[in-house]
Amino acid sequence: MRTGADDEDQKIEEEQDSFNWMATKILKGVVTRYPTLDVFDEKIAHLTVVKKQISEMKQSVDIGWLRVNSVPLIKELEKTIDNWIKAHTEFLLHNTMRQIQNINQFITDISEGIKVVPKSNESEAEKAQLMAVMTHLRDVKMIKEKTLEQIDPMK
């Protein structure tokens, strides 16, 4: 007899399966464990503010008889901040590009895979073809919604 706990277990397993199929198709080579886009946004915005503050610093400061030229320091700090901003944005860009490549590949695989549909399931070859088509249909069913959900935030 199935219980509520069994149904809950099954839901978790199905969710895991769905993620596993995503992992083998759309998320191949894609980093999935990273902070949310909001956290990235916040960090990049913070670094941009710091960069602005640095650029507004005085280029020379007089301390008594000594004039300190802070241009090299400012330039060096700006370079460091730029590198940090670049590290964050490039990570997102590369990850997104990889995901787009995978989505393209997935679309091609499915389009090719469903072109020929078996007419019967008598021979072994036809059975294998049926299994291949069914696998593509399963992949579409499992992956489609989650993939579509991910496209808009990529912009």
Added chain:
Amino acid sequence: MKKHQVKMDEDFLVTLETNKSQLKEVSEKALGPVKESILPLQNQEAQNIKGRLARFGVVVQEFRIKFQNTLPYHVAETSQEIIDGAYNMISAFYIETCKLEEEARELNNLETLFDLQRSSYKQLKDCKSELISLKEMWDLVALIDM
């Protein structure tokens, strides 16, 4: 990325939109006309799979009964020979449980492919957790007997 002025190919957004519509299009084709055209074959094959599932269900049930009747749940007396025997039995049943789990995974995959209700094979999960408890119990028995 637009917000942070990340340099991207000019057609990046176009590519994304194209991907989105292509994915929708190919999905609709796959889950619509293609699925419909193979539905009779799918139903036939699903019947074969149901037969295989029923046979496997019996195998799992019989294995569970054999498991409960054979494995050393109780410790009446201990000696090195009894302890070794218990470990060997636990190992043998562990290997057999893993083989059945492998087959269960394969059948679960077929169930998903052919839109059948997924079987949970709770008996195998129970066997696995009891094997772990039994191993721990006999580890303690062996430790005390040393």
